[in-house]
Amino acid sequence: TLGYSRRHHVRAFRNERQESWFDGLESSFVKFGGVPDEVLFDNARALVVEHDAATRTVVFNDKLTAFAKHWGFRPRACAPYRARTKGKTENGVGYVKRNAVAGRTFPSWEAFEAHLEAWTREIADLRQHGTTGEVPIERFRRAEAHALKPIAGRPPFQAARELIRRVQADCAVEIDGNAYSVPWRLIGETVRATIADGVVCIHHGIHEVAAHPICVGRRRRVVDPKHFEGLTGFKPSRAGDLALSPVAPPSPTLLRPLGEYEAIVGGGF
Numbered sequence: 211t212l213g214y215s216r217r218h219h220v221r222a223f224r225n226e227r228q229e230s231w232f233d234g235l236e237s238s239f240v241k242f243g244g245v246p247d248e249v250l251f252d253n254a255r256a257l258v259v260e261h262d263a264a265t266r267t268v269v270f271n272d273k274l275t276a277f278a279k280h281w282g283f284r285p286r287a288c289a290p291y292r293a294r295t296k297g298k299t300e301n302g303v304g305y306v307k308r309n310a311v312a313g314r315t316f317p318s319w320e321a322f323e324a325h326l327e328a329w330t331r332e333i334a335d336l337r338q339h340g341t342t343g344e345v346p347i348e349r350f351r352r353a354e355a356h357a358l359k360p361i362a363g364r365p366p367f368q369a370a371r372e373l374i375r376r377v378q379a380d381c382a383v384e385i386d387g388n389a390y391s392v393p394w395r396l397i398g399e400t401v402r403a404t405i406a407d408g409v410v411c412i413h414h415g416i417h418e419v420a421a422h423p424i425c426v427g428r429r430r431r432v433v434d435p436k437h438f439e440g441l442t443g444f445k446p447s448r449a450g451d452l453a454l455s456p457v458a459p460p461s462p463t464l465l466r467p468l469g470e471y472e473a474i475v476g477g478g479f
Contacts, residue, residue: 211302212242214357215350216342218334220306220326222319224426225386228256229405232277232369239281242350244358248284250299263290273369280367282359309333319426370406377401381437385410387428391437392420 211218219238223230231254239245253261260269268287270278278285310329316322335347342349375383377396382389385403390410392401402413405424410432412420422432 211299212246212350212354215344215346215354216302216339217242217346217350217354218302218306218330220310220330220334222322222326226254226256227371228271228273229369229371231256231274232367235277235281236366239361242358243355244360245281245283246358248286249278250286250288252299253287253290257285258287261287261290277367277369281361281364305334368406370404373403373405375401375403375412381441382431382433383412388425389431390420390422390425391431391433393437394441 219234219241221234221237223234235249251257257271257274258268259271261267266289270285270287274285306326310326310333314325316325336345338344339346339349373385375385377383377392377399378389379397380389381394381397382391383401383403385405390403390412392412392414396414396419399414401419404411404413408424410420410422410424411418412422420434420437422434425432
């Protein structure tokens with residue numbers, strides 16, 4: 211929410227991880243066409259390491275500090291346990307929940323995101339704001355747009371996560387509730403996963419052994435069939451899934467009647 215015009219930029223995320231905060235902020239800078247001098251944050255653990263309520267001393271996460279320096283804004287944290295110190299944002303969140311989301315269902319996450327984008331453009335930007343008495347998009351264009359720092363030519367911050375994982379017996383590593391395949395010969399080995407720009411890259415030592423698009427949702431599998439070449443008994447059955455190949459039943463000539471085993475062990479089954 212921009213402080214003067216009350217213009218919104220609305221994004222939905224499935225988590226509150228640091229890269230989601232950065233992704234949302236960068237998309238807002240692109241949407242508004244510039245960066246404000248100051249950004250007021252909540253005291254989320256992904257952003258604020260420590261905030262002394264008495265002295266108001268704030269220690270920001272090192273990566274947030276680097277992100278703010280990259281984009282050229284001053285980070286601020288609202289007073290702990292005092293939501294009214296960021297009332298413009300809190301009121302905006304309530305407005306989005308009531309007007310854009312409540313009572314609606316969506317066939318997919320993509321449909322939800324498209325709805326939020328259209329709602330922001332066609333309703334939130336064009337309404338008469340209850341406090342300012344003006345239309346946010348008009349107030350923004352008249353007095354706020356020129357005050358933002360231009361972003362032309364500035365690249366994204368490229369926030370990334372790095373995780374250490376052990377390859378499981380199903381030839382995959384688990385990340386955020388989803389499984390991503392790696393070459394089967396790495397079962398039991400330790401690998402490094404880097405998540406950035408919508409891609410999961412997996413390295414073993416200095417070598418990249420797998421690259422997958424980030425999977426949306428949970429309990430899903432992302433599989434590269436090449437990772438199972440030469441491994442008997444496995445095959446990918448459909449996109450995003452991995453299944454065991456059915457094992458052929460033994461030849462009837464190799465089977466013995468149960469009675470023969472009973473005679474050997476001297477008892478019934």
